[in-house]
Amino acid sequence: MGKKKLIRFKANKEFDRLFEPAALDLIEQDHELKGKWCEQFFNNDNELLLELGCGRGEYTIGLARLNPDKNYIGVDIKGSRLFFGATTIKEEQLNNAGLVRSQIELLPNIFAQEVSEIWITFPDPFPGRIRRRLTAPNFLNRYRKILREDGNICLKTDDADLYEFTLDLARKNHLEVLDHTNDLYASPIKDKMAPIQTLYEERFIAAGKKICFLRFRLDRDVTPLKPKIKDLASLS
Numbered sequence: 001m002g003k004k005k006l007i008r009f010k011a012n013k014e015f016d017r018l019f020e021p022a023a024l025d026l027i028e029q030d031h032e033l034k035g036k037w038c039e040q041f042f043n044n045d046n047e048l049l050l051e052l053g054c055g056r057g058e059y060t061i062g063l064a065r066l067n068p069d070k071n072y073i074g075v076d077i078k079g080s081r082l083f084f085g086a087t088t089i090k091e092e093q094l095n096n097a098g099l100v101r102s103q104i105e106l107l108p109n110i111f112a113q114e115v116s117e118i119w120i121t122f123p124d125p126f127p128g129r130i131r132r133r134l135t136a137p138n139f140l141n142r143y144r145k146i147l148r149e150d151g152n153i154c155l156k157t158d159d160a161d162l163y164e165f166t167l168d169l170a171r172k173n174h175l176e177v178l179d180h181t182n183d184l185y186a187s188p189i190k191d192k193m194a195p196i197q198t199l200y201e202e203r204f205i206a207a208g209k210k211i212c213f214l215r216f217r218l219d220r221d222v223t224p225l226k227p228k229i230k231d232l233a234s235l236s
């Protein structure tokens, strides 16, 4: 491991708004703040929103700056990326933001049904490995366990296949689609979005890619779709 990464991992232990629960501990016992994040960490009863696969946490931090009356937590497994977000949160004393270093698979061990919206920003599209996608049914059904009854999922991606896959999944499972566009910056939907671009979004826009956006209500369990021929390889 590189020296810079080691320095960041060490620094991460000192941030009081970055949590690094060990996976084995979470499997044995749920996180101590599960169901109590707002009351005991943020010390308020405001809404709680999550960003999954938050990387350096640009979206989490951007939203926290814009909406001081809401609480935001970014989740990612990569400590070296979270370091940047944790540094900004500390420097700006953003008391409505926090970060959790964990596998997204373990979210139900960390949160109870206390989350009002989940943002998934530029996830790895995993072509041919649909079960690993952060919008695959096995992931959505985990999110159901932590979302409030009227909770939403928001997806921002440059990957048209991932966008179509998720839109199809939502429609065929009769989930209410609230917003969708395969070209955000040519759509009026952009006017009601926060003007925040993550590191990956900036890169994709610079490369001339279109940004897709989808928001849907997740109020029932999701069943997988019949796989498309091109995706069958991922199931073998």
Ligand SMILES: C[S@@+](CC[C@H](N)C(=O)[O-])C[C@H]1O[C@@H](n2cnc3c(N)ncnc32)[C@H](O)[C@@H]1O
Pocket: 052, 053, 054, 055, 056, 075, 076, 077, 078, 081, 102, 103, 104, 105, 121, 122, 123, 124, 198, 199, 200, 201
């Ligand atoms: C392509 S990056 C996008 C980062 C950031 N959202 C952005 O837009 O700049 C995807 C991120 O998702 C994280 N990730 C992917 N699968 C994950 C999982 N199962 N659990 C936790 N983090 C995950 C990766 O570590 C990575 O930081």
